[in-house]
Amino acid sequence: MLQTPRYTTGFATDEMLIGGTWRKPTATLDLIDPSDASDLARIARGQAQDIDAAVSAARAALDGTWGALTATERGRLLARLGARVAEKADWLAEMEARDVGKPLSQARADALALARYLEFYGGAADKVMGETIPYQQGYTVYTLREPHGVTGHIVPWNYPMQIIGRSVGAALAMGNACVLKPAEEACLTALAFARFANDVGFPAGALNVVPGLGAEAGAALSAHPDVDHLSFTGSVPVGTLVQTAAAQNIVPVTLELGGKSPQIVFEDADLDRAMPFLVNAGIQNAGQTCSAASRILVHTSRMAEVQAATTAAYQALRVGPARADLHVGPVISARQKEIIEGFLADAPETSVLARGEVVEDAPGSGHYVRPTLLGGLAPDHPLARDEIFGPVQVILPFETEEDAVRIANSTDYGLVAGLWTENGARQMRLAKRLRAGQVFVNNYGAGGGVELPFGGVGKSGHGREKGFEALYGFSQLKTVATHHG
Numbered sequence: 133m134l135q136t137p138r139y140t141t142g143f144a145t146d147e148m149l150i151g152g153t154w155r156k157p158t159a160t161l162d163l164i165d166p167s168d169a170s171d172l173a174r175i176a177r178g179q180a181q182d183i184d185a186a187v188s189a190a191r192a193a194l195d196g197t198w199g200a201l202t203a204t205e206r207g208r209l210l211a212r213l214g215a216r217v218a219e220k221a222d223w224l225a226e227m228e229a230r231d232v233g234k235p236l237s238q239a240r241a242d243a244l245a246l247a248r249y250l251e252f253y254g255g256a257a258d259k260v261m262g263e264t265i266p267y268q269q270g271y272t273v274y275t276l277r278e279p280h281g282v283t284g285h286i287v288p289w290n291y292p293m294q295i296i297g298r299s300v301g302a303a304l305a306m307g308n309a310c311v312l313k314p315a316e317e318a319c320l321t322a323l324a325f326a327r328f329a330n331d332v333g334f335p336a337g338a339l340n341v342v343p344g345l346g347a348e349a350g351a352a353l354s355a356h357p358d359v360d361h362l363s364f365t366g367s368v369p370v371g372t373l374v375q376t377a378a379a380q381n382i383v384p385v386t387l388e389l390g391g392k393s394p395q396i397v398f399e400d401a402d403l404d405r406a407m408p409f410l411v412n413a414g415i416q417n418a419g420q421t422c423s424a425a426s427r428i429l430v431h432t433s434r435m436a437e438v439q440a441a442t443t444a445a446y447q448a449l450r451v452g453p454a455r456a457d458l459h460v461g462p463v464i465s466a467r468q469k470e471i472i473e474g475f476l477a478d479a480p481e482t483s484v485l486a487r488g489e490v491v492e493d494a495p496g497s498g499h500y501v502r503p504t505l506l507g508g509l510a511p512d513h514p515l516a517r518d519e520i521f522g523p524v525q526v527i528l529p530f531e532t533e534e535d536a537v538r539i540a541n542s543t544d545y546g547l548v549a550g551l552w553t554e555n556g557a558r559q560m561r562l563a564k565r566l567r568a569g570q571v572f573v574n575n576y577g578a579g580g581g582v583e584l585p586f587g588g589v590g591k592s593g594h595g596r597e598k599g600f601e602a603l604y605g606f607s608q609l610k611t612v613a614t615h616h617g
């Protein structure tokens with residue numbers, strides 16, 4: 133059996149960063165390693181009073197040193213933080229692999245993505261400009277892009293580093309002071325990130341981190357009357373709660389929620405190019421990816437070919453502990469495994485086309501799920517329509533372009549869509565007709581590009597993070613009209 137050696141982070145994990153000081157909480161939570169369900173670390177179980185202290189510290193930072201920095205100075209701090217993250221990428225990757233169960237190389241890619249977000253937003257901080265507006269005689273009118281103020285960031289466990297990079301990175305670039313509530317299932321890299329921020333010289337209170345339960349620290353942050361903007365990434369039901377709480381305070385919210393994203397393979401698709409994406413985009417991070425391509429729509433003329441190739445790919449998939457760095461690691465928790473297996477229990481036997489294998493020496497206590505490829509289901513079957521958040525993909529046939537668009541757009545979600553066709557006119561047409569925040573043509577995900585605005589429509593949420601667009605989301609526009617005669 134692959135034994136997991138005892139792991140230590142080298143820093144106190146059961147603390148919260150509030151106003152530049154690490155504080156002990158009144159209660160704690162235990163983190164487990166999903167690869168073998170062993171105890172990993174103890175973290176703070178932040179309470180409403182801790183959130184309150186963090187929001188006050190953030191407010192004080194805006195009125196103090198942090199608020200007085202120039203955009204260039206903020207950018208330099210972010211760049212320094214990015215460089216520190218890049219330097220420590222292997223250390224962060226090991227930590228994330230233990231905490232989330234992510235295969236090591238995927239965790240390393242996340243650490244480098246965090247570094248890249250910080251580099252990007254560091255460089256962008258002093259390039260966000262207002263405008264002058266031609267107006268009536270005797271006036272000069274211009275706009276200012278200003279921070280919201282205190283921003284709350286509620287982050288899930290599946291990509292902690294990437295999500296912190298795109299939301300906290302952009303918010304800090306615009307001069308907001310942040311309160312980050314990482315997920316209770318995985319938050320070690322959030323704590324490491326906060327330590328780095330302190331080390332590289334972020335002023336006290338610019339970034340505050342309060343781990344804890346969603347219903348406690350998360351709910352307290354969403355409802356706090358002195359928070360000016362909320363960024364939430366997670367499930368639809370919790371997104372609904374966060375938006376409802378924000379509405380009580382008339383606070384803007386960015387919601388990055390779930391998905392049931394399609395990849396569409398047309399009769400003229402270049403399958404050699406498509407194949408690596410078709411399966412990988414479904415099983416990456418054990419399918420616990422909001423933008424997972426969990427549906428593969430295939431023109432009937434290519435169905436036999438695609439089915440044969442994807443079946444072979446699934447049969448070759450190996451599942452095991454994160455540090456073994458196989459195709460698929462464990463899912464985050466026993467509960468998540470139960471949810472996925474509950475979905476699979478409803479799959480008719482004939483619909484199972486292929487399954488990957490859990491390696492023999494994987495610890496029996498780990499949360500392993502066999503990746504499963506399904507076919508022969510109607511597009512409105514719950515397995516083809518609902519987000520499973522596990523390594524499960526469904527192949528669906530279509531006859532015409534019209535069919536493909538109808539099926540692709542038939543879920544409540546609209547996060548990402550992929551298109552495999554050599555027909556240029558069709559590429560243009562469908563890019564417009566697909567209901568999604570991002571459309572990829574002859575690729576899927578474009579390598580994750582931090583520069584590319586990301587977000588959903590429908591139940592996938594609203595608002596955009598990533599890219600320059602996030603800087604507009606994390607700021608507000610003020611119009612100044614001067615009458616000088």
Ligand code: NAD
Binds near residue numbers: 289347354592
């Ligand atoms: P979740 O909604 O249960 O938890 C996400 C975060 O919300 C956690 O930090 C949690 O503590 C907090 N939370 C829970 N209850 C809360 C409450 N009552 N008030 C405030 N905060 C609360 O989601 P999850 O299971 O951790 O993540 C899976 C979901 O997230 C999936 O649906 C997935 O698609 C989605 N997701 C979306 C994106 C995206 O960018 N669109 C990225 C990652 C995950």
